[in-house]
Amino acid sequence: MAPRLGPLPLLLLPALTWAVVVATDPPPPNSRSCAATTDYASEREPLLSTEDVRLLVAVDHSTAFPGAVTTACGSGLAGTAHAIHCVGGYPVGGVILEPPLPPTRSVLFLHGLIDKPPLYLSLLSLLLRAANSTADPSPWRSTRLLVPFAPAYPRLFRDAAADQGVPAGPIHAWFDNSHTFPYIPVGALVGATPGEVAAALVATGVVEDRPGLATSTDRLAVLASAQAAGALDGTLPPVAEARTAVVGHSNGGGMAWHLAVQSGVAWAGVVAMSGHLPLTPLYERYPPLARAGRRPFSVASVAGANDTVVDPRVSEAAADVGRRLLGGDDAVTHVTLPGSDHMTYLLGDANTPTVVGLLERAFDGADD
Numbered sequence: 001m002a003p004r005l006g007p008l009p010l011l012l013l014p015a016l017t018w019a020v021v022v023a024t025d026p027p028p029p030n031s032r033s034c035a036a037t038t039d040y041a042s043e044r045e046p047l048l049s050t051e052d053v054r055l056l057v058a059v060d061h062s063t064a065f066p067g068a069v070t071t072a073c074g075s076g077l078a079g080t081a082h083a084i085h086c087v088g089g090y091p092v093g094g095v096i097l098e099p100p101l102p103p104t105r106s107v108l109f110l111h112g113l114i115d116k117p118p119l120y121l122s123l124l125s126l127l128l129r130a131a132n133s134t135a136d137p138s139p140w141r142s143t144r145l146l147v148p149f150a151p152a153y154p155r156l157f158r159d160a161a162a163d164q165g166v167p168a169g170p171i172h173a174w175f176d177n178s179h180t181f182p183y184i185p186v187g188a189l190v191g192a193t194p195g196e197v198a199a200a201l202v203a204t205g206v207v208e209d210r211p212g213l214a215t216s217t218d219r220l221a222v223l224a225s226a227q228a229a230g231a232l233d234g235t236l237p238p239v240a241e242a243r244t245a246v247v248g249h250s251n252g253g254g255m256a257w258h259l260a261v262q263s264g265v266a267w268a269g270v271v272a273m274s275g276h277l278p279l280t281p282l283y284e285r286y287p288p289l290a291r292a293g294r295r296p297f298s299v300a301s302v303a304g305a306n307d308t309v310v311d312p313r314v315s316e317a318a319a320d321v322g323r324r325l326l327g328g329d330d331a332v333t334h335v336t337l338p339g340s341d342h343m344t345y346l347l348g349d350a351n352t353p354t355v356v357g358l359l360e361r362a363f364d365g366a367d368d
C-alpha cells in the first residue's frame with residue numbers, strides 16, 4: 001500500500017514559522033535547559049529533563065503543516081509501527097523511536113535549526129511510511145531512530161534576516177551557524193564550481209562555533225557508545241556503532257558532516273542533507289586538521305536544486321571538500337534533487353523515494 005503523500009507545501013520554513021504562531025504553547029520547559037546552554041562546560045549536564053521532553057513532544061503539531069502528526073511520549077508515532085520513548089538528560093535529551101521488532105540497526109537523526117524539534121517527528125513519520133512502501137520495507141521494522149534534541153540556545157550570535165524563515169527567540173541548534181546568515185542571501189557563499197564555493201567560504205573569514213561543534217560531537221559520540229552498551233535508558237537493547245547511520249538536515253546536516261570528519265566513530269554511513277561542511281575554511285588552510293585517512297563508511301551529500309535557504313552549491317562544495325578530507329572519490333556521493341527546496345524532499349515531494357533510498361544505502365557499510 002502506497003503511503004498517502006498528498007500535495008505538500010513547497011516552502012516549509014515559512015510554514016514552520018507560521019506553526020510557531022499557531023501551535024498551542026506548552027508551559028515553558030524548566031529554566032535549567034536554557035541556562036545550561038549559556039556556558040559550554042555545563043552543557044554536559046542534562047540538556048532537557050524527561051519532563052521537558054514530554055512537554056515539547058506533547059504539543060499538537062497537527063495544524064503546523066499538511067501531514068504533520070500529533071505526538072506524545074509513550075504513544076505510537078502516527079502512521080508507523082514505531083513507539084515514542086522520551087528520554088531526558090545526557091546524552092539522549094530527546095526521543096527514541098523504537099521499532100516493532102528488536103532493533104538490528106539505528107539512524108541517529110539530527111534535526112535542523114528549529115524552535116520546536118518535535119516537528120521533525122512528523123517528517124520521520126512520513127519517511128517511515130515512504131520506507132514501508134519500498135520493495136523491501138522489512139529492515140525498517142527493526143530500525144531504531146535516535147532523535148536527540150539539540151541544545152536550546154537562548155539566542156544566536158547573529159539574528160537572521162526576516163525573510164530567512166528562522167524563528168525568533170530560543171532555538172535548538174547543534175552549533176551556532178548564524179555567522180553564515182549574512183552571506184546566504186547575498187550569494188557570497190556560492191560560485192560556479194565547488195572549488196569556488198569553498199574559496200568563497202574562506203573569503204568570508206567566518207569563524208565558526210568550534211566549542212558548540214565540539215560539545216555536540218562529544219555528546220553524539222557518547223550517545224552512540226551508550227546505545228552500543230545498552231545504556232540508553234536501561235531497557236532498550238543495544239545497537240553497535242557500526243550499525244548506526246548518521247542522518248542530518250540543514251544545521252543537522254552540517255553536524256552530520258562534522259561527525260563524519262571529526263568524531264572518530266566508525267559509523268555505518270552518513271547522510272548530510274542541505275548543510276555545509278563546518279570549518280571548511282580551516283580545512284582549506286590546514287588540511288591535516290581533519291582526521292585524514294580513509295573512513296570505513298561513506299557519506300551521501302544531498303542538496304535541493306531549488307533550495308533558497310542553503311544554496312545547493314554550498315552543499316555541493318561540502319561534498320567536494322569532504323571527499324578530499326575522507327580520502328577517496330568513492331567516500332562521498334553527492335545528489336542534487338531537482339525541484340526540491342530546503343526540505344520539501346522530507347515532506348513527500350517527488351524526490352522523497354530517492355531520499356529513502358539514500359537512507360537505506362547508508363547501511364551498506366554496516367557490519368553484519
Ligand SMILES: *[C@@H]1O[C@H](CO)[C@@H](O)[C@H](O)[C@H]1NC(C)=O
Pocket residue numbers: 001002079080081129132133
Ligand atoms: C506497511 O505496509 C504494509 C503493506 O502495505 C501494511 O499492511 C502495513 O500496515 C504498513 N505498516 C505501517 C506501519 O504502516
Ligand SMILES: *[C@@H]1O[C@H](CO)[C@@H](O)[C@H](O)[C@H]1NC(C)=O
Pocket residue numbers: 305306339340
Ligand atoms: C526550480 O527552479 C527551476 C529553475 O529556476 C524552475 O524552472 C522550477 O520551476 C523550480 N521548481 C520548483 C518546484 O519550484
